[in-house]
Amino acid sequence: MMEDKPRHMESDNVTIDFPISRRDFLKVTGGGLIIFFSAGVLPAQERAPRRGGQDLPTDFNAFLKVGADGRVSCFTGKAELGQGVITSLAQMLADELDVPLDSVDMVMGDTDLCPWDMGTFGSRSTRFLGPPLREAAAEARAILLAMAAEQFGLPVSRLTVKDGVVSDKKNGGKQVTYAQLTQGKIIEKHLAAKPPLKKVSEFKVMGKSYRRTDSLQKVTGQALYAGDIRLPDMLHAKLLRPPVHGAKWKHVDTSALRNDPELLVVEQPDMIAVLHKHPDVAAKALSLVKVEFDIPESDLDNQTIHKHLLAVAPKAGEMVSEGGNLKEGERLAAQTFENTYADYYVAHAAMETHTATAAFDGDRVTVWPSTQTPFPAKESIAQALGIPARKVRIITPFVGGGFGGKSFNLQAVEAARLAKLTGRPVQVMWSRKEEFFYDTFRPASVVKIRSGLDDTGRIVFWKYDVYYAGSRGADQIYAVPHHRETAYVHYTGMAGAHPFATGPWRAPGNNTNTFARESQIDIMAAKVGEDPLAFRMKNLEDKRMLNTLKAAAAAFRWRKAKAPSGRGYGVACSMDAGACVAAMAEVNVNRASGEIEVKRLVCAQDMGIIINPDGARLQMEGGLAMGLGYALTEEVDFKGGKILNTNFDTYEIPRFSWLPKIETILVENNDVPPQGGGEPAITCVGAVIANAVFDAAGVRLFQMPMTPIRVKEALTKGKPEK
């Protein structure tokens, strides 16, 4: 089947049914030194430690192995989506263990080899897996040193390690390799006392820039994604889709396909699919199916959605943070500000559409899906097929971008069901139109803020209500004595709210929250005639954030002025995934066309200890460039349950020619452990552009995306700020 197996999906000679316990994992992975550890949310902390009819380990969700061949492997249920964890996690392991980076294998997202993990999202991989991974590696090193000491009859203090070779400090000829130490043994150990982690000054591999370990496969076309799996007798399936969410078919007539012996038609009450050995032929055949739908009525569209969302929102929300007493704050305020911000549905639009390949072997099914959540995929498939979860294996190949959009696994369930129904391997690859239709969009949302300043220009109260975006980024980052932040409805929505599915989108909620908060801050600064950077600094106490703002200002060469200054400068800051972000932008507003040209974007980020500086910059650049889309153009057009965008012609995402001059600054902070890097930078893009537009043209935009139409509207109305 697959000849060139990418390193991270290596899986030789798996014979046992499904590993659950430590013993089982030891059997599957062969000899060596194994250290089990836990990172982030453990199965036991999730609702049910028993899932899909199987008991899950309750005290670990990752492990590492020093093999008898000297190679070091880390087994984790996370996936490489482009964010580069395949490299940064390997760096941590290599450094703490003192082995070369290229002797480390990351075995990711294979549910037969890796312990349960909840998924890859929220910039969590480095933050939550990183520290325990480093501890486990340090522990493995200590154990190996103790073994060598015993073998040599020397104290551990006499030994040193380099590149996986332990040697006597006084007699360099006396050497033993990790491989020799673990040869033919299965050692599962835990030390009573944890050895210390390396200090930043001792880092050899961490803190340095390494090229991605997966790029060679990716530049030669060898990297396998879900749609690149080829199995003997495999069929490609195209499924009949409703034109509108909620539509049901009344009559289906597949008779036109009856005479083609190469086609297979599957008709189930809830699924109609045409299968062929070529996907394009299957797609053409599907278009010959005659079908009539019952289409539900709905008058929701881009114009009416916010009114509807507010009308159906629950009265009580989730308290995000609170301090002081709002009444008291109102009393102290010399002036108050009240504004409403809104944004629209946004698509994930990863370049790879949802894809999965599935094949049965006896009563076991293996599925290769493009997914951020391999274990939840396994559970959904088991449930849909009515088989025990241990009969389902998920192998996560390379994923062509996720951004939160590949968390629900519908395509994987479709492929698995069709493989079962046809008895043949089946691949489902959504078309771009299906991708836009079934995407779990970032929700449209509304933020209402009421805030007040005392007569010295200090923020004295802040009442913040965010509807539908979620709470991430809603908490207070300024030093405000009286405040309350409330979030109504999670980003996954609730019944009766959105006309289609919604879900997490790169830094879920924080783009919306930062746009609203930082716009409001700017409005207040402008009202009191203060420079927006100085106003922020005055109202902030957090040292990390202050430092980050200073770093951005130095790089940008910010010069004090009150807005609107006509220069088109903007500033915004945020906290996300434990990182502090400060961004500055320079824009040009074309008053005739309403177009915003972003000329410069400077972004500083304090993400704690940096594992791979160049990888971190790459993620920041990526986030900043991607952010231009939600800020300027990206808005899903819909009419009821019908998605009007079907491709990139009407749904515009950022391109080369949109690129401003981008500058990224990593603010050194070795006092804080590594924080998220894949998401934070994107959070400020909308806000910083909105603020720069105000500085350029003197008009405030309260809605994203800031399309030319909205800019022109604002320019003609010249809406005065309250």
Added chain:
Amino acid sequence: MEIIDLKINRKPVRLSVDAERMLLWVLRTDLGLTGTKYGCGQGHCGACTILVNEKAVRSCMMPVKMVAGKEVLTIEGLAQNGVLHPLQQAFVEHDALQCGFCTSGMILTAYSLLKDNPKPSDSDIIRGMDHNLCRCTSYVRVIKAVRSAAISMKSGRTA
């Protein structure tokens, strides 16, 4: 079914296909050359870019009959005898990719661009690559990679 003769990655290939089918699917499924990707199917994204007689072409919009007698090069054929093409080398060196799904199309579009214009300015590169989409987005690095590949190709490092 028609018989179509062409060269793919320098080897003669005889296809017996419905000649109206798009080359993308023939490459990916009939021939198993999966390095060429599907991103949109309508010519908007460039993920499916290949070279036909050294010119970048969107294979999702190219019926097989149009390439009869021609030379097709896909990403799998770019490196020769295990030696990466300078563009591939530059993409690796500059980390000009994240998820990598757009990468084949980026590299082959850049190949065609450098054929036409061996000394492109940054704005030439941006103009030439502007219809290739990268959601991740590695645009900044791709520009650097193409610029540096142009320099190393000029100094004779061609594969």
